[in-house]
Amino acid sequence: MLLSSQYAALGVLLIAPTVLVFCAVIVYPLVSAIYLSLFSIYTPTLQGKWVGLDNYAKLLASGEFWGALRVTLVWTIGTLVLQLVFGIALALLLHQNLVFRSLARGLILFPYFVSTVVAVLVWRWLFNDLYGILNHVLLAAGLIDMPLDWLGQMPNAMVSLILVGAWKYFPFVVITVLARLQTIPDHLYEAAEMDGAGPVARFFDVTLPQLRDVLLVVILLRAIWDFKEFDLIWLMTGGGPVTSTQTLPLLVYRSAFGLNEMGGASAVAVLMMLVMLVFMALYIRAQRQE
Amino acid sequence: MAEVTFDKVRKAFGSAVAVRELDLAIRSGEFVSLLGPSGCGKTTTLRMLAGLETPTSGAISIDGTVVNELAPAKRDIAMVFQSYALYPHMSVAQNIAYPLKKRGVSRADRDVRVAAVAATLQLGALLDRKPRQLSGGQQQRVALGRALVRDPRVFLLDEPLSNLDAKLRAHMRAELIELHRRIGKTMVYVTHDQLEAMTMSDRIAVMHDGVLQQFGTPKEVYETPANLFVASFIGSPGMNLVKGELRAAGSGLAFVRGDLSLPVANGGTAGAAVTLGVRPEDITLGAGPFACTIRVVEPTGHETIVMAEAAGETLVARAAPDSQLVPGQVVPFAVRAQRLHAFDADGRRLPLVFAQSNGA
Secondary structure, three states, rough: OHHHHHHHHHHHHHHHHHHHHHHHHHHHHHHHHHHHOOEEEEEEEEEEEEEOOHHHHHHHOHHHHHHHHHHHHHHHHHHHHHHHHHHHHHHHHHHHHOHHHHHHHHHOOHHOOOOHHHHHHHHHHHHOOOOOOOHHHHHHHHOOOOOHHHHHOOOHHHHHHHHHHHHHHHHHEEEEEEEEHHOOOOOHHHHEEEEEEEEHHHHHHHHHHHHHHHHHHHHHHHHHHHHHHOHHHHHHHHOOOOOOOOOOHHHHHHHHHHHEHHHHHHHHHHHHHHHHHHHHHHHHHHHOOO | OOOOOEEEHHHHHOOOEEEEEEEEEOOOOEEEEEEEOOOOHHHHHHHHHHOOOOEEEEEEEEEEEEEOOHHHHHEEEEEEEEOOOHHHHHOOOHHHHOOOOHHOOHHHHHHHHHHHHHHHHHHHHHHOOOOOHHHHHHHHHHHHHHHHHOOOOOEEOOOOOOOOOOOOHHHHHHHHHHHHHHHHOEEEEEEEHHHHHHHHHHEEEEEEOOOOOOOOOOOHHOOOOOOOHHHHOOOOOEEEEEEEEEEEOEEEEEEEEEEEEEEEOOOOOOEEEEEOOOOOOOEEEEEEEEEEEEEEEEOOOOEEEEEEOOOHHHHEEEEOOOOOOOOEEEEEEEHHHHHHEEEOOEEOOOEEEEEOOOOO
């Protein structure tokens, strides 16, 4: 046996565990989701019959899928934009020499590590139309005459969701952006200052270009995570009122366990993946071209 | 053209004092180096002039106008940073044009001025590159270009050559001298490298522990160092310093250390502790009234550095490259009396005049 083929064999042996694990946890579920989406399956018994692309045809013809897609996009874009704006703003603030900076940096993580169930319970109290503190404060301040229904009415329910989502996940943006901010050399700011750049120009000409790479990753990750967010929305509104906050992951859940149509649910999941793939491809291409 | 004046300028960071009561008057068009070891306050001084630090007390003026409260951009000065501080996402042309853009210079005007600066610094072919695609020397030139393009009153340079290799540094040194001669602007140059300071400056301000030690031409600083610090900091290899005292000898005084005795022609009081300074080139090996034992011989090609022992001290001397000295050899030596330096117990220069010794 040649030495080079011995090395090749060793190489195959060494990557084999990774490949096997990868197949078991990623390839198999993916392939089986696609496979299941071609059947009509009754969830409790998992018995089903081959229907080909019927599930897809039905979905694409139904208003429910398109409605859920629209809701998902509104939610994802709305909450992501708020996360970025507040995340970058707070990272800039925490980068200054504040008195309780390290304490504040620690506290900022709180929404991110508190369990979603706990966070949602708290927010539902705050948002409650009868005894919620939000309505109480707004009434006391004279901003509203009547208590508002924050979760049972549109567009309030979506606004509430987007706000809570932004609150829960902006610390991720803060931490990543702050880490990058700390590595921007002071000399760049000093040079810009001497070159006549004011604070705003320094942000756009020095800070933002330096943050570009980290923001690329943050937006990519947060967009994926927000797009498939389930627990927060399910616990806050359950997709309601009626289906006005029903995102695609909620539709998957309802199809699989509410309507007991595992095949249809798998089809939604596969379509979700395709939508995300298309967006990511467009996004990455746009970033490369710049 | 601009004069720069520091009037009793002091800068403290908390309890640490970086610069103490600095008085410095830089003439218009002068190339002045701030020279000293790290932590001596030279960079802080430069940054105060740039406006990046505010003096704790005292006044900094440019052309008679106090600029303490003026923002860096309003002082009409440009600075080249040690790290170059080029904007990484901008091309060379955009980097050079940036200060003009921020000052509202029109696009067409900017292009003309960038092209002119690029031609001066031979950057024409690199204008579309990003800083990371440039070598250290090229980045250095872009940083210079960004300073030049504004045509400021004063140029500040913060150790601009320290990140370059030795050969490129020598080349850039010559380019900077040439540039200064051509544009004739006031330049303040911070360095810890005495060779840079000596070769480029009209005058050198030697600093140590936040205190200005001496401000003079390279020749003055080298030939009449104001104190022990300047004497030992300037020159390579450094000045030999021999501690001894003045004693009565014959009709006058003599500096005495062990069996070393040098008659003093003028000045000094008997019994005073004195440190004698002798530059390596002022020791002549091979003939003279004193004797030393050769310890180490270091040929460098154009000269030979010799370490020898005399009167319990190690002396460093320069010898001709063809000198046939070997370690262990005992050779006679002489010192050039008119080139000796003397310092008192506090390190201040003493106005002693030595007489040429003709054998003790």
